[in-house]
Amino acid sequence: MNDIPTNFTRRQALAGLGGVSALALLPGCAQQAGLGAAAPVTLTPDEMLDQIAWALLEHEPERATSLGVDTGEHADLRSRLTDKTPEGVAAYAASLRWGLEQARSYPKEGLTDEQRTSFDVIESGYSLALDGMALPYGDIPVGSWRTAPYVVIQNVGAYLDLPRFMDSIHPLRDTDDAEAYIARIEAIPGVLAGELERMKSARAMGVVPPDFLIAKATGQMRTTLLDAMEGGTLVAPLEKADTTVDPDGSYARRAQEIVTTQIAPGFEAQLAELFAQQKVATGEPGMYARPRGEEWYAWALRSSTTTTLSPDEVHQQGLEELDALHARMDPILREIGFTSGTVGERMQALGADPRYQFAEGDPGRAEIMSFIEERIDWIKAQMPRAFNTLVDPNLEVRRIPPAEEVGAPGAYGGAGSKDGTIPGRFWINLRTTDLHRKYDLADLTYHETIPGHVWEGEYSNRLPLIRSILAFNPFSEGWALYGEQLADELGAYDDYKVGRLGYLQSLAFRACRMVVDTGLHAKGWSRDKAVDFFVTRNGSKRAEVEGEVDRYCSWPGQATGYKLGHSRIVDQRARAQRELGGAYDFKAFNDAVVLGGNVPMDVLEKNVGRYIAANSP
Template sequence: MRKLILPAIIMLAVTGCKMTTGSKAQYYLGDTQKTEATSNKPQETQNAAVEDLSLKTIIDSAWQINLDYSPQMAYSLGDESKASLLADLSPETLAEKNLRQKTLLSSLKQLDKSKLSKTDKINAQLLQYQLQNSVDLYTYKDHYLPITAESGFHAYIASIANTPLNTAEDYQHYLDKLNALPAYFAQQTFWLKQGSINGITPAKITLAGFEDSISAYIVEVEDSGYYKPFTDFPDHFSEQQKTKLTAEGKKVVTEKVLPLYQQFYDFMTQDYIPSARTSIAAKDMPNGGAFYQNRVEYYTTVNMTADEVHQLGLKEVDRIRAEMEQVIADVKFEGSFAEFLHFLRTDPQFYPKTAEELLKEAAYIAKKADAILPKYFATLPRTPYGIKPVPAEIAPKYTTGRYSGSNRDDEAGYYWVNTYALDKRPLYEMEALTLHEAVPGHHLQISLNKELTDLPNFRRYSYISAFGEGWGLYSEYLGLEAGFYQDPYSNFGRLTYEMWRAARLVVDTGMHTKGWSRDEAIDFMASNTALSMHNVTTEIDRYISWPGQALSYKIGELTIKRLRDKAETELGEDFDIRLFHDALLQNGSVTMEILEQKVDEFIEEQKAAQS
């Protein structure tokens, strides 16, 4: 799934270079009738002249924009000057960033690419893909939606408490960020209010229970994650330092941070959620039809209409359903498909009794997966990974598992396992989930991506969903060759996961373009997969609030499988699975068009080598 973008995330999100404080924060909290246009710079600045720049200059400029407006990323990559800053999400700053990216995009489009090397042609294609998306998101006012059905900015920003603090200066930077949180919350609340005014909100039905993700932070100061750094100092700190910093930390968390969550809770429950839009379809938002098609193309990276995606999904559902029926026959279950699903969802033998049991099962499978890697990959990453539960404060509405990478050399990546509602976390799905989220799935792919030091940073720290999620789903399939899924119920779990991704093509397009209701989507997913009903409803709400992203998995996986079939057919006995996988991963996260280009080159290179 989407990599946690709590994500120090690999994806380059819309963030800012310094925090706005003081009177400007009051403006954001108060006068919501002012629109973002009235706060922008004079209109004539929107017509900045397109410069004749080299590709290297454009690449460097684009990366600098990311660093300028994302202080947390800049700091994680070594810029100490950003250590105490949070993102500036003011209308002026977001408009300024958009103008810079828009101007750079125009320069890139006008660049003569005919004389570029193969590598630079790919760089140009991928940078245009990224810049175009940033411009599109601003145009479609994605910044009005800093929350989804799963969670939101209020939970993601809490990760600032996880930054290692080793010196008194580190603690001061952390205190500065805590003091900046009121302005940060004010800005995000401003955008939520703009969304309410303009009809750009998550669907109201997906926000049921959302307030629980806020109230999880409304605790006594000693129980707050924000206060935790003041309870565990490095050994070299003196008692005087500890006493002083503890007093400062308790004061700011008590007087500034915790009240923010109560205020946000009140705003969401009293104002925002009651006025959220009742339609679930993206097409019903302002300019929603164009927005959804834009998301289809962005997340799949191929030229397909929503209807074409829908029809492909129906075909895949039929194919996978036949394989599932065969497993049911193999285990000699006497009953219908629906009765078999009910059996899987309700029989205690398939569910862990404790969170520790679930985590140990994930760890055992992950260790087995580690052992098969040398057989299938010639190149492996140096970065290790760990396993831990999804944070309790976001777990109730969170997906079943996810990978969270790190931008730091001294930190591992993590495979997150949701231990909330254990009677909804079937063990027969754990092999597929682990192969997808850990290895050979996201950890392997993302870690190798970051270790490609010959690539420009905008590629090393990017994530293209069709590639990454397609790879994750292909990794589940690869488990068949590697000897996983020996238990027929686990194999049914694998098929359930594949069916889950195929059904996404149907329900996502159905809800956002074909008038499907939420209940219709839930029924379709529930009647075709063995996912627990809790997971089904959580996932459907995710697709409603995150249009198009769910399409990337199956489109990417089908492309990778097709390219593998092509390479095996053309190379015959000379096909080497280890070299093929390296060829897929050695260029980092790419579009499906570029991936096909690289596989074609791989085939020709292998033919030449053999001849």
Template sequence: MMQTKLGAALCVAGLIAASGATAAGAAAPTTPAAKAARTAPAAATAADRRFAAIHQAEWRWRVEQRLANDDKSPRRVRPELPRVDAATQALRLAYWQDVLRRLDDVKPAALSAPERINYQVYRAQIAAFVEELRFREFEAPVNADSAFWTDVTYGARQPFAAVEDYRNYLKQLASLPRHFDEQAANMRAGLARGFTPPKVTLKGRDAALASVAGAKPEDTVFYTPFKTMPASIPAAEQEALRAQALAAIREGVQPAYARVLKLMREEYMPRARDTLAAASLPDGQAYYQSKILEYTTISMSADEIHRIGLAEMAKIRAEMAVTIAQTGFKGDLPAFLNFLRTDPRFYAKTPEELLMRAAWTAKKFDAKASQYFGYLPRQRFAIRPVPDDQAPYYTAGRGGPGVYLVNTYNLPARALYSLPALTLHESAPGHAFQMPVALEQKGVPPFRRAYISAFGEGWALYTERLGVEMDIYETPYEVFGMLSYQAWRASRLVVDTGVHAKGWTREQAQAYLRENTALSSHEVETEVDRYISWPGQALSYYLGQMAIMEARAKAEKALGAKFDIRHFHDTVLQLGSVPLPVLASRIDRFIAEGGPSPYPKEG
């Protein structure tokens, strides 16, 4: 879909809930923020109390809307999919606009220091919700990367622990036809006003619908949790639950998929817009600017970002030249890229080989972790292949709490020299590390669990560079793989703004990636389609990394010998996920305090 901040937050929240990766039960550290939160009743200002009343009431409403889990009584599996019809969305817009008005009556300067951070995070979050609904993004719930019919399968891929999980899941399946009908109505409304992804990016995106609509109920992804059930559930009850699941899939889920499949093939895909740019959408220039702010959390124009991208690409190209010389290769960059794309030594022969190489890099990080991080999250992560029904159009990998997904589809497109950088980004110390650290913080309000792309993706990209310091890369080819990934993200600044603000064609965007990165042709095509149908999201990575690197350079210069890389990393990650200006302010305070660990010494 045109993945919204709300949609992304819901998706991440669903993965967290399904994996059991909540802060409950974790031996989370006692942080300064936690101390402040515990003493808040005595030390809270009047502004603190006013702000707390606003966000606590809004969060209760959000839970009632099925947009979030109740932290006081978290459900691993939600018993109902949220309502997404136009009338409900209009009510949500009015509600969040009112919240925003009340927030603007709170003076940030009157808040205590911890609440000032909370306020900045929360206001940006609510403002993004308002903008998404104001532009009616819900009318385009599909894009080249994901769609509502794939989003709803995430829960089915997670293990269930208790009989209540299965009962809630059956209720969720019962709500799916209603949810899909509402999404279909939204798609038709978007189609009527020209608010769709570009037609060219939708090719083949009906395959996941067909895989469910035409299969046996027991062969669909929705039956997966019932294939292996906990022994604690009596055999007779297991059989009853399985029978209910098969009936729900056959009578409700599959007909819903079939209806949307018909819509996609007969109406939506043929009539989707031919233009590419977000600027060509209704009120498109303002819309694209809103996505820039949402995904980067800073106010910049498309022209500014484009210029930064070109400048950064020039720097990376210089680094590439040095690394190519270290390999001993005789030839220019295009010849070297062709060599990398065609030499079989750089590609796994089997999916298992690719997975094992990813696991090897992850374990190499473990050996170095304590030298770069003072606090290590309790939660571990699994390494799994991307599900077959998603793999053809999925990215090379994706990570989060408890899992690192590696795409084993089309092995000649999955370069081994890029795998170490990918693994650092998606597993540890990237997403599968950063997110659990955030979840294990105590004393923060539940809205702080949301994912902010500029911070999360910026951190993950920063860890790819960190791999050089950690000696993760063993050959110049692997270093070049890291540089290619850096160029890939820097080129997004050029390509995203080029397509959405400067009139670039799909072919121009693909050519830019091919000429400046070692990405395979398959990856170039899927990535460009992702940027075309998901305006602004691609900008978050490199701008986020730049903010973290600038903050680190500032701290190193100011603190000199007192700078401790573990304290810096812990301070960044302890924040959770925040807008980039909040990160900059926190590092200024880190410097002013002398660069201490954010966690108290034990004993």
């Protein structure tokens, strides 16, 4: 695989997406004629894959904008938002059942490996999502990661998602874009009403979030409401746009009127519902305390790991991996002078060392941003040593909006659009510089950018449209952790041993997640016990892990996929080394994994098997 071409482009990937608008109408026709009817086999495999993709984007038009494919015959998607009503969710499920039938029934003879993988991915992703949608409550991801039993909470809901989306993703290049922007602003009240209906329905079933999550959500909702009333985030993009977009300010004025008279009342209604929930909420953090919670969590683990591992198995694996990682950290700590106490206690002492802390306030924030940019420049230069097939990501680093920081993780990142117009982004939480240390920020940067999320997403963006849409938590996060490992193997910490401690603590942190998530949702752990496990066993920063634990409470299962996915990728590398012997090639293996795209764990094993078969001596 050393002769893989290095000049494939977005243009080539997008070339097959046009000319299929008529096909996108077929799901609607199928619904009228009876869902489940197979489409004509006269469609080529790539046409069928695109048809399934466009049918999905009909229900999630924001994804079309994020990918940069809401153009030409599909430009109407730019004016729409996802239908969050119960009826909208039911229609989405019906469309998924149709797509699943197409994927299962399409003849597989003569397919390329890439095409076969794409159909496998659809079957896995759609089946998982439909199982989740059969549950009576929650916001179910389709080829995504946010397993959310609560439709609106501290890190879930349109009140958070849409202001960020409209500000950073929706394009504003001309008046057509401005008209689409206004159309989406007009659609937001309906989205909020749909969420509100489902919030009330869940409360009627006895499904209420923990009180400490509601307290965070109400504070954030108030901030969003105040921002809306003062002409904030939802109007600002039009005000900042070029004069060719809004020459006389009329679009901005229209947006402000809609926000004030229609959207703000929608926020107020959701806030009132959160207060109603708060009156009956308890401090029980886990799904075990919710109606059908054990069933919901079992599905969430399947979705988040793409395996059938039980909570007990995930919990035990986390404990074992944590012990193994601490055994690697212990000698480094001793070497740099931290010899007394457990690994967790010594890492707490390291974190308290002023040498590794950033300055407080804005000076420290500027220092953090400069540090990140320097590390990105370094790792980008190393990529020819790790891959035969190279990409050049369009990448920017941005601060998480202050209104979101309290409920947000320390950082997150992702690839840009399929057409390259929207950059990949590394979002960093800077509510306090104490969230980060000089020994762990480099590792975080590699995870979110290169060779992690942004880097991997560039390859997925060159696959068929459906493959750019569907992503699987253990691959996404497992690859990002593997990217951290690659940085270490490429010499990131050869002259900075304390940085390797940060990397190993990062892996250990993800092993802790497997323990804590299952502890919270299946073993009756309290919030305090979960926080203390991170602090005492791993030496994690309390300010960081309190928000982390809250995230696990609102996204059950999601946190378990990181280390599990990383371990599966590393296991597959060991398999390739073992079976290929001298024919094994580091760069070729990395290409085989990343070029195979974002896949469930069983499909990853098939892809690596094909790589081994093709390169066996």
